[in-house]
Amino acid sequence: MSVEMIEPVPRPGILDIAAYVPGKEHAPGVARVYKLSSNETPLGASPKAIEAFRRSAEQLERYPDGQAVELREAIAATYGLNVANILCGNGSDELLGLLCHVYLGTGDEAIITEHGFLVYKIQIMAAGATPVTVKERDCTVDVDAILAAVTPRTRMVFIANPGNPTGTYVPVAEIRRLHAALPKNVLLVLDAAYAEYVKRNDYEAGIELVSANRNVVMTRTFSKVHGLAALRIGWIYAPAAIIDALNRVRGPFNMNAPAIAAGAAAIRDQAFVETAVAYNALWLDKLTHALEAIGLKVTPSVTNFVLIHFPDVDGKRAAQADDFLTSRGYILRAVRGYGFANALRMSIGPEEANRGVIEALGEFMGKTA
Numbered sequence: 001m002s003v004e005m006i007e008p009v010p011r012p013g014i015l016d017i018a019a020y021v022p023g024k025e026h027a028p029g030v031a032r033v034y035k036l037s038s039n040e041t042p043l044g045a046s047p048k049a050i051e052a053f054r055r056s057a058e059q060l061e062r063y064p065d066g067q068a069v070e071l072r073e074a075i076a077a078t079y080g081l082n083v084a085n086i087l088c089g090n091g092s093d094e095l096l097g098l099l100c101h102v103y104l105g106t107g108d109e110a111i112i113t114e115h116g117f118l119v120y121k122i123q124i125m126a127a128g129a130t131p132v133t134v135k136e137r138d139c140t141v142d143v144d145a146i147l148a149a150v151t152p153r154t155r156m157v158f159i160a161n162p163g164n165p166t167g168t169y170v171p172v173a174e175i176r177r178l179h180a181a182l183p184k185n186v187l188l189v190l191d192a193a194y195a196e197y198v199k200r201n202d203y204e205a206g207i208e209l210v211s212a213n214r215n216v217v218m219t220r221t222f223s224k225v226h227g228l229a230a231l232r233i234g235w236i237y238a239p240a241a242i243i244d245a246l247n248r249v250r251g252p253f254n255m256n257a258p259a260i261a262a263g264a265a266a267i268r269d270q271a272f273v274e275t276a277v278a279y280n281a282l283w284l285d286k287l288t289h290a291l292e293a294i295g296l297k298v299t300p301s302v303t304n305f306v307l308i309h310f311p312d313v314d315g316k317r318a319a320q321a322d323d324f325l326t327s328r329g330y331i332l333r334a335v336r337g338y339g340f341a342n343a344l345r346m347s348i349g350p351e352e353a354n355r356g357v358i359e360a361l362g363e364f365m366g367k368t369a
């Protein structure tokens with residue numbers, strides 16, 4: 001008797017998927033713990049978003065607006081976009097999954113990059129398609145490597161811009177060059193989860209590229225600069241035909257009411273966003289320099305985290321540093337699963353945590369910071 005006859009069996013490929021493992025949260029036996037492993041903001045959410053969330057608690061018996069109009073209108077007003085081209089999701093994770101389920105099937109290929117976000121690979125495989133991984137160059141997405149991997153089976157290309165866990169970015173001219181060389185039936189997905197943090201003149205999140213084409217989408221999140229990771233809010237800006245297709249398969253009430261209310265209040269509070277971005281810029285610079293002064297290599301980041309590379313000598317490797325920092329209450333992210341065996345990713349945290357990590361790593365490296 002074959003196994004199919006004695007119990008339900010997932011579709012071929014499902015059990016080949018390695019489940020996503022979130023950043024660590026605990027440091028056993030340590031009184032004060034700083035979680036710097038999930039790129040959460042140290043500034044929390046806008047007080048206006050928290051107030052909107054509280055108010056929504058008074059009507060929990062009601063179904064949410066299935067079109068999330070209030071939130072979509074607030075996003076549209078902030079960026080000068082057409083509401084009809086915006087769709088919200090339960091985190092951008094949901095939207096990435098929907099894209100795969102709508103545009104990929106068995107026999108199709110989707111291109112991802114060496115150090116790309118692990119969610120892409122999971123969703124591509126969940127749709128029955130084949131992920132094709134291409135090399136990056138200096139921890140940066142390599143447009144030529146992507147183009148070299150395109151075959152007649154390619155249906156999608158995923159780029160996190162800026163990248164996670166690298167923190168690097170691809171200039172808009174390069175993204176345009178990539179798009180221009182892709183076949184028209186290949187969907188280019190620009191995941192701009194960290195766009196708000198980027199302070200570079202040659203960076204664009206992708207709005208203009210989406211507006212001018214039929215095969216580009218941009219995804220965004222409220223989990224990072226807006227400090228609403230707990231509520232799971234993402235959005236996609238896409239051509240009408242793509243929004244229409246996604247709307248056919250999404251859950252009718254995929255956004256919950258507290259998320260719609262809090263998200264709308266958060267994006268209207270741009271003063272709060274500016275404060276968070278300014279705080280980040282200050283500490284991104286300070287942290288990078290301080291870690292380099294200790295003798296560590298830091299990949300130049302435009303985001304709210306840094307990728308710290310450890311020297312390949314006994315006792316000074318990432319795993320040992322991870323244990324050392326955890327024992328002090330600083331939880332960083334191991335990034336082995338992203339192709340970095342000897343690095344840790346650190347989210348920019350509150351001031352005392354940033355200073356604490358610098359001091360602890362100075363000690364770890366045998367120098368005083």
Ligand SMILES: *Cc1c(COP(=O)(O)O)cnc(C)c1O
Nearest residue numbers: 091092093117164193221223234
């Ligand atoms: C954090 C992050 C997201 C956000 O995911 P949500 O589901 O919206 O929380 C998306 N893409 C990348 C690359 C990220 O690092």
